Amino acid sequence: MVSFLIKTFGCQFNELYSAAIADALVRGGNQSVEDLDKASLVIIDSCAVRKKSEEKAFSFLGEAAKTIGARNIVFIGCVASVDRERAVRIAGHGLRIIEGTMSLDAILAVVETLAPIELDDSPPRSLFPTADIELIRGCESYCTYCIVPAARGREISIDGADVLRSALGAVRSGFSELLFLGQNINKYRSSFGGLVGILSQVDAIEGSFWFWFLSSHPANFEPIEVRRLMELQHIEHRLHLPLQSGSDRILERMNRHYTLSQYADLVRPIRDAAGWALTTDIIVGFPGETNDDFLRTIDAVQEFRFDGVFLAKYSDRQGTPSSRMGDKVPQSVIDERHAMLLRVIQDLSREGNQRVAGQVVEVLVLSRQGSDKAFGRSIDGRNVWFSWMGQEPQVGRFMRVLIDHGSKEGLYGTTI
Numbered sequence: 441m442v443s444f445l446i447k448t449f450g451c452q453f454n455e456l457y458s459a460a461i462a463d464a465l466v467r468g469g470n471q472s473v474e475d476l477d478k479a480s481l482v483i484i485d486s487c488a489v490r491k492k493s494e495e496k497a498f499s500f501l502g503e504a505a506k507t508i509g510a511r512n513i514v515f516i517g518c519v520a521s522v523d524r525e526r527a528v529r530i531a532g533h534g535l536r537i538i539e540g541t542m543s544l545d546a547i548l549a550v551v552e553t554l555a556p557i558e559l560d561d562s563p564p565r566s567l568f569p570t571a572d573i574e575l576i577r578g579c580e581s582y583c584t585y586c587i588v589p590a591a592r593g594r595e596i597s598i599d600g601a602d603v604l605r606s607a608l609g610a611v612r613s614g615f616s617e618l619l620f621l622g623q624n625i626n627k628y629r630s631s632f633g634g635l636v637g638i639l640s641q642v643d644a645i646e647g648s649f650w651f652w653f654l655s656s657h658p659a660n661f662e663p664i665e666v667r668r669l670m671e672l673q674h675i676e677h678r679l680h681l682p683l684q685s686g687s688d689r690i691l692e693r694m695n696r697h698y699t700l701s702q703y704a705d706l707v708r709p710i711r712d713a714a715g716w717a718l719t720t721d722i723i724v725g726f727p728g729e730t731n732d733d734f735l736r737t738i739d740a741v742q743e744f745r746f747d748g749v750f751l752a753k754y755s756d757r758q759g760t761p762s763s764r765m766g767d768k769v770p771q772s773v774i775d776e777r778h779a780m781l782l783r784v785i786q787d788l789s790r791e792g793n794q795r796v797a798g799q800v801v802e803v804l805v806l807s808r809q810g811s812d813k814a815f816g817r818s819i820d821g822r823n824v825w826f827s828w829m830g831q832e833p834q835v836g837r838f839m840r841v842l843i844d845h846g847s848k849e850g851l852y853g854t855t856i
């Protein structure tokens with residue numbers, strides 16, 4: 441038996457892989473621990489999307505190597521793929537690095553040399569009530585700021601029959617939510633067709649469950665597809681569609697292959713429908729972003745009334761095309777723009793959540809918080825804190841909650 445610690449940075453893909461590794465280790469009879477001092481195996485699942493996340497992974501790697509030695513560390517994720525040399529310099533020889541391939545099988549094969557594992561096809565239990573399911577690996581969209589194509593490599597769609605088997609297995613074993621994953625999920629192809637094809641098959645599964653998907657790319661998505669997805673029975677009432685910038689000039693320099701007006705056409709069905717939420721990713725301070733470009737982004741955020749925005753400060757990633765652009769925005773300007781846009785976003789979130797007051801929303805219970813409070817997520821993706829009358833909330837159950845009020849963080853109410 442081995443005591444293991446898994447440290448995860450970054451995206452939902454890493455969350456999924458880390459959870460799957462943890463589950464296989466626990467089934468193999470090993471024990472998960474929280475302290476480096478108590479661990480004899482450490483797995484670091486790293487993120488290279490921004491400099492800050494990369495530095496965090498390296499700093500944890502250094503600490504872990506000092507504590508338990510390089511030989512007992514498995515270093516995976518995007519940083520392992522893009523900067524092997526620095527990892528070895530920090531940790532020393534003997535570090536087990538998995539680069540290039542991002543397949544779970546390849547990672548588990550290495551982990552197995554250090555601790556007994558037991559494999560199982562079902563979704564990681566530790567993510568319950570959500571089952572994360574991969575649809576497409578890798579990315580070939582080559583946004584000029586992004587390290588992901590270099591780190592995760594070519595796009596590989598998972599076979600449609602395998603996806604359906606995973607989805608069916610998850611619903612049968614009691615998962616309440618399916619989350620389908622892809623860096624650019626709109627490039628998915630299988631014998632069932634593209635994204636709409638496979639999700640229509642999933643929708644036909646009998647049972648009480650919701651599903652949604654991450655992340656979409658506006659350049660590979662058609663308005664008719666958005667409308668067809670909105671007609672599905674089990675789909676959550678939300679779309680996450682990264683805009684990145686409100687300026688066509690910057691979108692072009694980012695190699696995004698759409699204009700603001702094409703984006704507007706795409707989200708129109710969502711904005712016209714009551715009860716549907718729209719969230720996005722925005723980067724401020726991309727090289728060459730003028731004040732006018734930035735004001736266009738603010739205008740766009742206000743026009744689309746985003747229900748949630750993941751706001752990032754541009755971060756130079758070595759080897760990306762934008763890192764070679766000459767007209768970098770000074771850090772102080774990036775910080776100012778970030779603070780300004782954050783205020784706009786928070787005001788929109790508050791207003792959006794306040795508008796839900798007085799309505800009854802369907803909520804998936806995610807956790808209990810003490811004896812008289814529970815936390816969940818509404819069908820349109822809002823955080824909900826609630827108390828109850830009658831039936832006790834259990835994680836994974838769907839409940840109807842009457843919303844009393846909203847704040848920028850979410851909604852507050854009581855079950856009916």
Ligand code: SAH
Nearest residue numbers: 585586623624655682721722752753754755
């Ligand atoms: N494939 C997904 C996720 C990519 S990374 C997608 O396309 O949406 C998640 C987000 O991080 C991106 O949408 C982008 O907003 C941000 N990001 C990526 N590279 C970045 C960089 N170099 N600097 C700042 N933010 C970045």
Ligand code: SF4
Nearest residue numbers: 579581582583586588
């Ligand atoms: Fe990066 Fe663009 Fe691919 Fe998303 S679509 S992972 S932002 S290159």
